[in-house]
Amino acid sequence: MKPGRLLHLFACMLITACTPGLPEAVEEAYGQLPEKIDFNFHVRPILSDNCYACHGPDAKARKADLRLDLEETAFAALKNGPGYALVAGHPLQSDAIRRILTDDPETVMPPPESNMQLTPLQQATLVKWLEQGGEWKPHWSFIPPEKAPLPSVEHADRVQNPIDHFVLAELERAGRSFSERASRESLIRRVSLDLTGLPPRPSEVDAFLQDNAPGAFERVVDRLLASSKFGERWAWDWMDAARYADTNGFQGDPERKMWPWRDWVIRAFNENMPYDQFTVEQLAGDLLPDATTEQILATAFNRNHMYNGEGGRIPEETRVENVFDRVETTGAVWLGLTLNCSRCHDHKFDPITQKEYYQFFDYFNQTSEEGLNGGGRIPPVLDLSPPADRAKVEALQAFVEQLGDEVTTYESEIFPRETGPASESPAAADLNGDNVYALSYPPVKRSTYYLGLLIGHYRDRDPKYTEMLTELRTAMNDKNRQSAQNLQVMVMDELPEARPTFVLQRGSYDQPLEAVRRDVPEVLPALPDERTFDRLELARWLVDDKNPLTARVTVNRFWQTFFGQGLVKTPEDFGAQGAKPSHPALLDWLAVQFRESGWDIKALCKLMVMSATYQQTSKVDPELLEFDPNNELLGRGPRYRLPSWMLRDQALFLSGLLRDSIGGPPVKPYQPEGIWAEATFGQKRYQRDSGADLYRRTLYTFWRRIVGPTMLFDNSARQVCAVKPLLTNSPQHALTTLNEVAYVEAARVMAERVLAEQERGADPLEYAFRLATSRYPRAAEKKILLDRLHQFRQAFIDDPEAAGELMTVGEYRSETPPASVDQAAFAALCLMILNLDETLNKQ
Incomplete structure (x- = not known):
């Protein structure tokens, strides 16, 4: 001092x-x-x-x-x-x-x-x-986290693991304690939804209720962590962060094939890939020594962004905006910093200068992507097709380049100049803007559209040139058709010679200021003395033990998923304008523990759900609600609305319709007519799938960037990185969960399922309720359900045509004709149960 x-x-x-x-x-x-x-x-x-x-x-x-x-x-x-x-x-x-x-x-x-x-x-x-x-x-998030000693607590018998020491100590300081433990039925439903995105089966609930040996809940947790559904559940959150979609966005919104990367993410979570490896492979897998196909595929993470290929778009502007997106996504996902604020000027709140932004930018500025329009296959791409199909593309590309060289040679004669592109020749002075623009690129870099413009202009002026351009355009079309058939995924690569990077005046691609070279913000730990100046160096720096942010930011997002909000309520902003951590010592302890575990994701999940903090009942009395309305002290269990994707998966699962298969191309389930056509000026028409593809998990639904899946009412738009879920609960959501085809169809098939259990001696009403809530209805609840069932039955007796209509919603047909009135009444009841507050919420 x-x-x-x-x-x-x-x-x-x-x-x-x-x-x-x-x-x-x-x-x-x-x-x-x-x-x-x-x-x-x-x-x-x-x-x-x-x-x-x-x-x-x-x-x-x-x-x-x-x-x-x-x-x-x-x-x-x-x-x-x-x-x-x-x-x-x-x-x-x-x-x-x-x-x-x-x-x-x-x-x-x-x-x-x-x-x-x-x-x-x-x-x-x-x-x-x-x-x-x-x-x-220094700002708290820039100070390296340390493991503080576990706080002592008065009621040590309530503690189940280290998390509870920190939480209970704060509660006792406020004169409070934990709420009672949730019922076993609530616990297994809560943890099943959290770890797999699906509720438990009645048989799994029974097994847990009957397991009175020590460690019963831990055995449930271990089974769920080992399930292949774990990867599917956690891939969703990562796809939101990665801005994953099956199209480019913007006008035209061309399709892309990025789903192999989505499947890579599922495999990574299921195999419990350490998070540091998960990070390095997605940011720089292509730069690893002897990089495998899987490691290169992982880098599709940073090609998931939108891509503006609209007509008249300047390629360099597109390319620079794509680099901006990669910088800012990396900042949000791993650093929890709003780097975008420094794109145009020094950050107004955090110690990050505009120059430092562009030094960070330089890491992502070295990919060979050029900003040119290429549909959903903008190079660099990884071709995952069979060898014969890859060979076809390679041969066609070689032919394109051969023809391109011939055109280049001829253009050197008809557009003489000392240096530069053909557009700079005096012979091009009388051409219109589009043709000049086309000639500013080498022949093989011109789109077929611009080649067509040149062909039209020179058709009567230079037959030889016209013939050469026509042959080149035909070859390009042949290559593009074959490429479209192949499974090509956009990935990252590194230029052999570094592209210069400049600070850009107010972020404008065409207003360079001073030149900069790759580096990280000074407020964070320095890079190693022996430097490679590439993305691999940056990726390893992000998960280095000296980095104070990555582990904190990551454990906070996992905490957010389990408890509804993070220990830091602004997961995207750990800077000066972000929220203060509610339990700073706990956040730091978890961050260090995560690193010391070898960045073990499943161990982190288990640590959180095995805590007494997580296992509390979510019931809240008026006094506790007034004392801590937002549950910042964590004196009760989590309770909040399930996201809409999970509600759909739950409905399919409860009905028995859910197709249990992992990976593969996206599918197109039910969607109202005309949505795509209206959003694309009639250029795109939705052709829904049929059969089992209608009943896959929502994770696999085709995502059109400009108009996402219509059954989702609370998800990110997948246009930019999103790390904070939109937990909403609006009365309008019932318009979806009561009327959308998938929910109504699931309800009527669920009715078949519960009525089939009647033949095995089960009470179908109790079974339906238990399927959805994991518990038996209380006497008063059962009476309400029975009364409602009688009302439904009478309504369908009075209007049998309505019963018939209900029992034909959706494509699924049972092998035996439905008993229309009874089955329709149970279908209506099941739809009501699917819309119970207890079914729609995790509690």
Whole structure:
């Protein structure tokens, strides 16, 4: 500590009461403050929200030459006046404190035109912080995580694993404790949905209820972790983060074949690939020594983004925007930082400069992708077709290049120039813009559209040139047709010679400023001394033990899935504007534990679900709800609406319709007519599948980028990276879960299933309820269900035609004709059960 700061700290130790002379409201708020003011959790949020926009990292936006996000500048002498903005130990000698306490509109901070004003509690916090010496810390997320000793707790009998020490200690500090353990029926349903995305079978519930030996719940967890459905469930969240879709997006929205990468992700989760390897292979698998086909396939992660191939689009603009997407997706997924804020200027809140953004950009700027329109097969691509089909494409490509060389040679005669493309020849001066644009690229880089324009222009002017261009276009079409038949996946590669990278003026592709070379932000640990300057180096740096962010960000997202919200509520932003962690010591302990486990994903999942914290009942009394409405102290179990994809999978599973198979091309289930046509000006028509493909998990549904699957009402649009789920619960959602074909069909097939159980001696009503909720209905509930069943039956007796219509919804047909009235009544009842609050929620 600096000597001057030490004297200030000694002086403030003599202070036993609030600094005199404060406004009355501030004095009153002072008494509500905690004993110790922590810079990261009490002070920095105030400065970030109210000061950093004008006095933060962005030099261009900075006012009065005052920077308050760095200790050395915040406590330095003012450059535009006498005194200091902040004086440790002496708040009222601090110009910043005087300005936040004054009523004078000419000097008050924040200024009136900002529409911001500090509350008395915030003002008192800053005053007390300076009284206590003004201790400064780096932002909490940039400090390497450490494993704190497990906190001691009064009720140690409630603890099941280390997680509980941290959570229970906070609860006891607040005079609370854990809620009681959830019922076994609730627990097995909760953990089955969390780990596999599907509810348990009645036989699995029975086995758990009958297992009274120690470790019964752990055996359930181990079985679920070993299930192939584990990979399917966790792949969904990763596909949202990876912005996965089966089309490019934008006008035309051409199809692409990226599903082999989706299957790679499922395999990786099922095989419990360590997360550091999972990271390296997706970001830089192509650069690994002797990279395998699977490792190259993994890099499709960073080709999942949208691709703008609209007519008239400038290829370099498209290419640069694609690099932006890769940079910002990497920042969100692994670093939890809003790097996009630095694309056009220094970050206004986090210590990341625009130059550092483009240094990071340089890692992703070396792929051979050129921004040219190529449908859903924009090179570089990995061809996963049989060898004979790959050979056909290679032969056709060789022929295209041969013809392209011939055209190039001829163009050197008819478009003479010393250097540069044919478009720079004086002979091209009289051509229109489209033809000049076409000639600015080598012949083999021109699209068939632009070749057609040149053919039209020169048809009567140069028959030889026309013939050569026509032959080249025909060869390209032949190659494109064969490529479209092949299974080609867009992947990453590295240019043999580095492409220069520049800081771009306000992010504009055509306004380069200074040249930069690959590096990482200075606020984070430096790269190794011996550097390779490639994506592989970056990927390994992300999962290095010295990196303070990756492990924290990752465990937070897993926690978010199990508990509904992360320990940090802003999983996409661990910076100054992000939320503070509710349990910082627990977050750090989990991050270090995850690394020490060898980045073991299944071990992390097991650790979380085996905690007493996770196994609490989700029931909440009014007092607890008032005390902790958002469950930030984790004094009760998680309860929230299942995502719409899981609701559909659940309905198919409960009916017995779900097709249990992994991987393969996407499928097209039920969808209202005209959706695609309306969104694509009639260019795309939806042709739904039939048979078993109608009943695959939602994970495998074809995803058109500009209009996603219509049965999903709460999912990301898959246009950009999304790491925070949209947990919604709107009455309009019932329009889907009560009326969408898949749900109605599932209900009527579920009715067949429960009525078949009647022949085995089961009560069909109880069985239907138990299928959906994993428990038997209580007497009052059963009476309500029976009354409703009688109402349905009478309604269908009165209107048998309606019964017939209900029993023919969807494609599925049973082998035996339905008993229309009874079966229709049970179908209506099953649809109601599928829409019970308890069925729609995880609790």
